[in-house]
Amino acid sequence: MSDHAFQLLAIIIYMLAMVIIGWYAYKRTTNLNxxxxxxxxxxxVVTALSAGAAxxxxxxxxxxxxxIYAAGLVEAWLAIGLTLGAWLNWLLVAPRLRVYTQVSKDSITIPSFLDNRLRDNTKLIRIVSGIVILVFFTFYVSSGMVSGGKFxxxxxxxxxxxxxxxxxVVTVGYTLFGGFLAVSYTDTIQGxxxxxxxxxxxIVGVFVTGGIGETVSSIxxxxxxHFSLFASATAAGVISSIAWGLGYFGQPHIIVRFMAIKSVSETKQARRIGIxxxxxxxxxxxxxxxxxLAYFxxxxxxxxxxETVFIVMGQILFHPFIAGIMLAAILAAVMSTISSQLIVTSSALIEDMYKALFKKDASDKHYVxxxxxxxxxxxxxAAILGWNPDSSILDLVGFAWAGFGAAFGPTILLALYWKKLTNIGALVGMVVGAVVAFVWGQSEALSGMLYEIVPGFLINLILAVVVSLITYKPNKxxxxxxxxxxELLKSEKK
Known part of the structure; x- marks a missing residue:
């Protein structure tokens, strides 16, 4: 067999495994929940690894x-920011969101939770949140499909x-039939x-390059x-990179995992595994x-x-079949994100728009x-949008992260930790935060100075608090x- 044949065999085995897992999840899916x-x-374990893979x-x-290959460890600030943001997300959001979504009318999506939590009789928060998720995740899913085509x-x-x-076809197949369980199980394997x-x-590469000492000398x-965190770094650049971590509080496809974990007591173990x-x-x-870099x-x-250093090193260091598994890892990263975003988009469309506006008394079978x-x-x-390989959709990925973080992040945190948040305060903050992130991101001068999530997040937070204080009325x-x-958090943590 040729090298390509071995690699293709590994990819086929991986994809078949995903389809089988999807079928297993399909057999376990009986209702909308x-x-x-x-x-x-x-x-x-499933919660932590599926959240990470997504x-x-x-x-x-x-x-x-x-x-890192091209510019050195100065590029690691983004990884540091993301790790810090993910850790805070697990610590601050996971336990409360798990309990609060169940207490608040057993909410199964982020928009429905905000609607129930804030007693929004207008349904505007639910609908606006659903539209934001639907629009941006459709583009986000499309960008993943483009990545798969190019792969x-x-x-x-x-x-x-x-x-x-x-x-x-493969990703949609197991997501469509198996739903959230299929997405979570496949994401775990992919992770x-x-x-x-x-x-x-x-680990294998450092032996080939002569050990740690020789590798460092070569670099x-x-x-x-190359090993300096501060070479060519600017204060604004470091702040912007670390600020990516703020996005975690508002990413629906990640925080929905917190709502699905079996109990609050297990969030601590999940946090340790995930981080x-x-x-x-x-x-x-x-x-x-x-x-x-040392090898070359x-x-x-x-x-x-x-950007191909992982692929090339995998092909150099391992048997073609193992190299094929390395390639499957890239495909796993792409597919896990697509499937997670698809199921959240589906939830927004059905639970937060179709069900809220039209059908309210249909059976679970109908909604599934x-x-x-x-x-x-x-x-x-999404496939139609991504049909052109030169599509600019990929440019929206960074904006989508900032947009979700600026729109939902402060709203989620305030909903969980501040009793006086009102539906009007949340809606104003959410909309203005998203608009600021969008406008800031479209300006080269502004976005070059500071990542758009920072002003969007802060303005959302300030407006939500100010408007809520103005419009607050006690609600028993x-x-x-x-x-x-x-009280439930306290009892479950004992």
Whole structure:
């Protein structure tokens, strides 16, 4: 068998495994709560790894190693910011969101939680939140499909559109039928594949490059400042990179995992697993870049595209079949994010728009079928948007992260920790925060000075507090739910 045949065999086995897991989840999905939230029965390992896999996407295996390879550890500030943000998200949001969403009318989506928590009789928060999720995640899903098409084109010489269709059909298939459980189970396997691949490449690579001492010497021969966190760094650049961590509080496809974990007591274990996975994976990505740079320096070679360092080192260091598993890790990163975003988009469309505005008394079977139709429709639109390989949709990924963080982040934190947040305060803050992030991001002068999530997040926070103080009226139901949540948290932590 040729090298390409071995690698393709590994990809086929991986994709078949994803389909089988999807079928297993389909057999366990009986109602809307199962389809949208897995019946709130996820264990800490599945919760942690699926959240991590949904979060990282292809950036972890290609973007970060490429940046470290090209510019050095000064690019690690983004990883530091994301790790800090993820840790705070697990610490501050996970336990309260798990309890509060159940106390507040058993809410199964972020928009429905905000609607129930704030007693928004106008339904505006639910609808606006649903629209924001629907629009941005459709583009976000599309960008993932574009990445999948380019993956098969560059790795196996497939036609771009063929690659896009393969990724779309497999991912949509297990998401459509298996729902949230399928997404969570497949994300867990994908997270493990990503982790093992990122740990193996630098460990094996450092032996090939002659050990740690020789590797460091080779790197310094290329750039004496390569290991410096501060070389060429600016204060605004460091702040902007660390500020990416603010985005976690408002990412629906990540925080929905907190709502699905079996109990509050398991969030601590899940946090340790999730952050451990994240730190080791990020270190593996940076280590891959370092051993890759040392290897090419020692062999007098030049890597044309730094973002391919993980792929190339995997092919150099391992048997073609193992290298194929390394390639599957990249595909896993792409597919895990697509599937997570698809199920949240479907939830927003059905639970927060269709169900809230039209059908209120239909059976669970009806809503589950509607959810599957929503996944299919959104996937078709996303595939059409991504059909052009030169599409600028990929440019929206950074904005989508900032937009969600600025729109939902402060709102979620205030809803969980401040009793006086009002529906008007939340709505004004959410809309203005998203608009500020958008406008700031469109200005090269402003975005070059500071990442748009910072002004968007802060203005949302300030407006939500000020408007809430102006419009606040005591509500016994809201106060009781808030107090009940605190009491349940205390009892479950004992």
């Amino acid at each position: 199962d389809y949208m939230l897995g019946g709130r029965d996820l264990g800490p 979060d990282m996407s292809g950036w972890l295996l290609m973007g970060l190693p490429g940046a 098969f084109e560059s790795s196996f010489g497939f036609d771009y559109h063929t690659g896009l269709l393969i990724v779309t 493990l594949i990503m982790f093992l691949a990122l740990v193996l490449v630098p 310094k021969a290329v750039d004496p400042q 451990g996975w994240m730190i080791l994976s990020l270190l593996g990505a940076m280590g891959t870049a370092i051993v890759g 320096q020692q062999n007098g070679q030049v890597l044309d595209d730094p 079928m509607a959810g599957r139709i929503a996944v299919f429709v959104v996937s078709i639109i 139901d809201i106060e009781k739910e808030f107090d009940d949540t605190i």
